[in-house]
Amino acid sequence: MVVNVAAGVSVDSPPLMSPTSLHSKVLSSRTIWIQWTDPSRGADQTDHDSRYYNVHYQAIQPLGKALSAVARDQHVILYNLSPATRYEFKVRTVKGTQTSHYSATITNITFETGSLMRICYYYYYHYYYYYYYYYYYYY
Numbered sequence: 001m002v003v004n005v006a007a008g009v010s011v012d013s014p015p016l017m018s019p020t021s022l023h024s025k026v027l028s029s030r031t032i033w034i035q036w037t038d039p040s041r042g043a044d045q046t047d048h049d050s051r052y053y054n055v056h057y058q059a060i061q062p063l064g065k066a067l068s069a070v071a072r073d074q075h076v077i078l079y080n081l082s083p084a085t086r087y088e089f090k091v092r093t094v095k096g097t098q099t100s101h102y103s104a105t106i107t108n109i110t111f112e113t114g115s116l117m118r119i120c121y122y123y124y125y126h127y128y129y130y131y132y133y134y135y136y137y138y139y
Helices: 115-138
Strands: 020-026 032-037 052-061 063-071 075-078 086-095 106-109
Touching: 020 086, 020 106, 032 052, 032 086, 052 075, 063 075
Parallel strands: none
Antiparallel strands: 020 032, 032 075, 052 063, 052 086, 086 106
């Protein structure tokens, strides 16, 4: 086995596996959380080596430029996104000079500006109404 000392990996190393189980959660009109699993880390997902992840994303409705972020953990929060916009996301693993193929691509849409306040008001209003209904008819 030949070792590339500068990169810290052997030349005969098996290829890196692509991240799997990629999913996203919209946090606000301008923020999305992305999380994935690294199948080469095993069940506990706790290797402590020099690997990191390239997260590539792009607005697709309306079309925007491709952007990327670097993450050391298996999740990232992407900020400064455009409201009410559909984005696509994909991730690859990088370790030394090796890179995996990209994960499957997923999409999600950021909230419209102010929609989070409407949702909170809606749930507050209905919670108050049901509480009042329960209190009035059952006590």
